[in-house]
Amino acid sequence: MAVQTSAPPGGPAGAAAGVAAGTRGLSAGRIWSELRRLPVIPMFILVFLLVIPAIFADVLSPHDSTIGDLDRALEPPGWVRDRETSQVVVQRVRDKNPNEISINNARRNLNTGVANLVDANGNGEVDLGETVVRMEEGGSWEYPFGTDKQGRDVLSRMMHGARISLAVSCLAILLGGILGTGLGMIAAYRGGFLDAVLMRIVDIKLAFPSILLALTLVVAIGSGFSTVIIVIALLLWARYARVIRGEALAIRERDFIDRARVAGASNLRIMMKHIFPNVFNTVIVLATLEVGHVIILEATLSFLGAGIPRPNPAWGLMAADGREVITSSYWIFMFPCLAIVLTVLSMNLLGDWLRDRLDPKLRNV
């Protein structure tokens, strides 16, 4: 979107910088120095971890993301080779699935009952103190990141999960951004009672732990894709409202607003054509700074069972599934968790960079 600058956003300093840049022109050296400052690694990670998988999930993913092959459940990642493990049985364990869990867990002190400990060949009872040798099957490259409890491909689910993360964060930020920016501009422009009430609400809203509000909302309207987006948007708007109000208050006092009013522009027109373009940079910076936050929120809500419903492949849901089998199958929780951390980290770095480039005033927001 072209930013119509009725006045340069940075005031005199911004104008001066513009002139300086103009005289230097677009020499090769300048382009290079600009390029060098780009946060390349974060952008690279974002593109390959979030954007490409999200857009091309249907084409790229090797398997179905929601229907698995139960015969191939809990297979480790492709690079894991077959190996023999020997463990000393410390304590006998009773579990719903003795064959699956007992030996694997013998080293640790799970503390209930007697179990049928079975040796490598699947027969015989094993006593305490005996060493059990077991064949741990490796993975195959058919499922590069392994499979989960229902035999679904972790990689395919992660790709579709990227789509969910991206879609939820874009839509939620768009919705929250529109709501917050609109209310912020109106509060600044109209002032008075409306302004006071709105800002009080913002204070209370900003002060309250957001997950709790989200949980209450989700209980009230039931979980689902659109609920998550609405809930997150409702959590986001307050910050926009406060920042944009602050900026709009300063802009309202400028001469060109008065002139527009004298020229007969309606309130709506002044807000949309004269105030909005001047706060647009701030809106964009806030939006990028929020993406990481929103991805974490969505993942956390899904992890808690109050976000995206099963069997959708959201990263948070995958982590929750992985938690159940964390003692035997690390790959189910590990890869989604790493994906979240890397994405959010990159997004934060990118947001910081963009803020410094576009709107250094926001440093303390």
Added chain:
Amino acid sequence: MQRFIVLRILQGLLAVFVISLIVFALSRVAGDPLAAILDDEAGKEQIERLRQSWGLDKPLHVQYFTYMRRLLTGDLGVSFRWDRPVLELIAERLPATIQLSAFALVVTGIIAFPIGVLSAVKKDSWFDAGGKMFAILGQSAPTFAVGLILMWVFAVQLGWLPTSGKGGIKHIILPGFALGYYNVAAIMRLTRSSMLDVLDTEYVKLARIKGIPEWKIVWKHCFRNALIGPLTYFSLIFAILITGSVVIETVFAWPGLGLMVIEAINSKDHIVVQAVVMLFALLYVGINIITDITYAYVDPRIRYNQ
């Protein structure tokens, strides 16, 4: 000062009132609260009787006042998942949450302040860079991911600590650290920047000229003054603890209020969810007021500005 305290408490009450309105409104937006607990076989007459006994046939504002009166007298209703008074459930679960949060707070204090101070003293060193990495990672990792990764490394792989549940001191270490991590990251950076400001002041230079040993300057003269900055964030720390405890208790099956909320959500037990949210809100507003008053006490400029 008295005026400030009264004003602050009034503001807090207003916040609690608004939150109670929201919580109440949400419980009604959800549609008929009875629908969640009654199955299709319930007869019309039966529904009507329940509706009357719960006061659901009265106008909304009347329902709200009844709800508030009950809250104020400590009658939080009966959970239909556990079939017990909610107050009893909360009393049973609250100590575990307080234990965990207190442990996380202690961890935060012990780790964050020394690292923050040292990062400032050794600015731009490898130590500082490492601290920065640690902090950035802390802000990018969701609490549940921190919890799961810690659990996998220290409980599953190394087998040093139990994976979940509540028991001895060993059980609290992993959830405590996971809960504290985000706060450690935040407080560390805050301490560092406010230490940097203090280290740059005239009285520190004077102390140096006087020949006071450096460790004494750092810990006695600077650290105390640098504490004021992070202090303002105490309410924020508390908010993070509340949010985090819901997540961490779910990860580590820690039997506190957070886990109870999640269990209640999964079985659509609105009454429990509302009660706990109200409780957290009250706690939060209370802590906020105390923080503000303490801060105004420490830094007189605040109270005159209000």
